[in-house]
Amino acid sequence: MGSISAEHDDDFRDRYVRSGAPALIEAELEVLGSDYRANGYTTMGQADDLGRAIGLQIGDRLLDIGSGCGWPGLHLAARHGCAVVGIDPVREGGDVAAARAARDGMADRHAVVTGNGDELPFRSASFDAVVHTDVTC
């Protein structure tokens, strides 16, 4: 399983664990319009633009590479009625995403894998669409 560095993963692990604090969620809502414990640059409007651009439909299977705590993959799945699989090198983000999916009644349309975008553990043609946001920044 690949990773940028142990220090990088530790940094994100800390972020994911702390990201549910009320002050951080408030800031996220104000800046991005989301409440998925994100701290990147994909606003709600941009996430919706992305979903429209790739033509997501009910029943599609979406892969979100670098899924973090579930933004925007979970939102896209909720908005378009598709299933989403997230992959992120830090397990704690996936735990947060799984809890959010369960809370939103979407556990049956969500899965998360701890892994790296360089070594995707999926068979070819497993997904109808793939997204990644705020990964190369």
Add this chain to the structure above:
Amino acid sequence: MRTSYRSMLATAGFVDIGAEDRTAEYRATQAAWIEAVGRRSDAIREIMGDQDYEERVDSRTRALAAIDAGLLSRFMYRATRP
């Protein structure tokens, strides 16, 4: 050798590659983060600790300057795999 994102997509077999420049929105979002976090600095310092907080604010501030200097950009790419 630096490779553009567009060429990486093409090399990977994607076609119909489209790109939309979202740098202006990126700048606005980065500035909004600095302001939103700044207004909640006491609470967020308590969550992150002073060092981590200041490093994050510094990182965002430098990124904002880099955007303004034309060194950072943000694009939305869309492509299809035949």
